[in-house]
Amino acid sequence: MVVPVAALVILLGPRFIPDDAVRARRPMDLPSIASLVLGILAVMYGVKAELTTNPTLWALLVLVIGTGLLAGFVIRQLTRDEPLLDLRVLGRPEVAPLLVALFVTALIMGGVQPLLTTYLQTVQGLTPEVAAMWLLPQTAIIVVVSPVGALLAARIGARALIPGGIAVMSVGLTVMAQAPDRNGALVLVAGYSIAVAGMGAIYAVLMNTVVGSVPPRLSGITAATAQTANELGIAVGVAVLGIVAAVSYRDAVARTGLAHRLPPTVTVALAEHARTAGRLADVVFAAFAGALRVNSYACAAVLAVLSVLVAASLRRGAATAVVSSRRSG
Numbered sequence: 050m051v052v053p054v055a056a057l058v059i060l061l062g063p064r065f066i067p068d069d070a071v072r073a074r075r076p077m078d079l080p081s082i083a084s085l086v087l088g089i090l091a092v093m094y095g096v097k098a099e100l101t102t103n104p105t106l107w108a109l110l111v112l113v114i115g116t117g118l119l120a121g122f123v124i125r126q127l128t129r130d131e132p133l134l135d136l137r138v139l140g141r142p143e144v145a146p147l148l149v150a151l152f153v154t155a156l157i158m159g160g161v162q163p164l165l166t167t168y169l170q171t172v173q174g175l176t177p178e179v180a181a182m183w184l185l186p187q188t189a190i191i192v193v194v195s196p197v198g199a200l201l202a203a204r205i206g207a208r209a210l211i212p213g214g215i216a217v218m219s220v221g222l223t224v225m226a227q228a229p230d231r232n233g234a235l236v237l238v239a240g241y242s243i244a245v246a247g248m249g250a251i252y253a254v255l256m257n258t259v260v261g262s263v264p265p266r267l268s269g270i271t272a273a274t275a276q277t278a279n280e281l282g283i284a285v286g287v288a289v290l291g292i293v294a295a296v297s298y299r300d301a302v303a304r305t306g307l308a309h310r311l312p313p314t315v316t317v318a319l320a321e322h323a324r325t326a327g328r329l330a331d332v333v334f335a336a337f338a339g340a341l342r343v344n345s346y347a348c349a350a351v352l353a354v355l356s357v358l359v360a361a362s363l364r365r366g367a368a369t370a371v372v373s374s375r376r377s378g
Contacts, residue, residue, distance in 0.1 A: 081133040084122040089281075091115025093288040101295045134277060135270045143262040144271060146362035148278045150211065151255055153355055154218065155282030157348045158248055160290030161222070164341050165241055172334045173234045183238050190242055191249040198250030207258045210251060212360035217247030219352035226345035230338040231331075240345070293347070294340040301336035 095112025098105065126132040139145050162184075169180040202210045221244030228236040259275045260268050 078133040084118045088115045088118030097292050138274050146359050147259045150359050152278040152282040155279045156286035159283030160286030187245045190245050194246050194249040202254045207254050208363040212356045214247045214251030215352050215356040218244045219349045222345045222349035226342050230335040290344050297340035297343045298336045301339050305332050
């Protein structure tokens with residue numbers, strides 16, 4: 050469904066969307082695109098290889114190369130007159146905390162969802178279709194809470210709503226961490242639904258607040274940066290939380306003394322033969338549930354801290370704006 054829409058945008062966008070003639074003639078910055086994409090892939094591969102398998106010189110070399118590519122990307126964006134991604138927006142104190150909030154919340158929600166679906170299908174033993182039905186209510190939650198979030202922002206202000214929504218997300222992930230090793234689907238989905246409600250209530254408000262915090266001439270690049278932070282956060286979240294889960298899972302299995310009996314695809318194998326796997330299945334499923342629990346607690350803690358920091362930065366930004374307006378008046 051997404052691919053046809055994206056294809057239409059690519060084909061028809063240049064014809065119907067107005068653009069600056071000078072910008073339209075500027076060639077695409079392929080070196081920046083390549084250094085960003087390859088840098089992220091190299092760093093993620095290097096970190097995963099170093100933490101989840103035996104460390105190798107090759108993995109370390111890839112990690113170093115990836116870090117260099119990302120450093121080169123940052124330097125290139127800060128020194129070009131027309132950067133691919135204007136990182137100088139991050140230097141604006143009224144924008145930076147909001148972009149960080151967008152990135153971190155997207156990272157956490159994007160990283161937790163694949164682990165949740167894996168739990169439902171592997172540990173809980175649900176088919177992909179049934180597992181999808183368990184997660185279907187989250188779509189309805191977003192549809193309902195998004196306009197409610199806009200109304201709340203108009204009533205209590207974005208400075209109160211945004212930290213509050215992040216705190217609700219933290220509560221939801223804390224609930225997820227209470228799920229038992231087996232038959233924990235109801236608790237996990239309930240906690241995830243709470244987190245989705247918190248995210249849905251503030252996402253549009255976050256985006257609007259980011260764009261509204263800058264002069265009109267910077268609104269376009271700021272909106273693009275905000276959307277990039279969100280999309281990049283989801284991708285990085287899948288990688289980072291996947292690595293954390295893999296390390297936690299591996300260590301939990303190793304502590305049982307059964308690691309030498311487990312093939313690389315043990316989780317899939319046991320999902321298909323759970324009735325005959327016996328104690329080995331219990332160990333593996335408990336290890337995966339424990340990995341999900343570790344991620345949930347860690348993400349809840351990060352969101353709790355983020356809520357406090359964003360609240361403090363928004364209050365500080367509002368106070369600075371008041372002082373500036375009084376001086377100008």
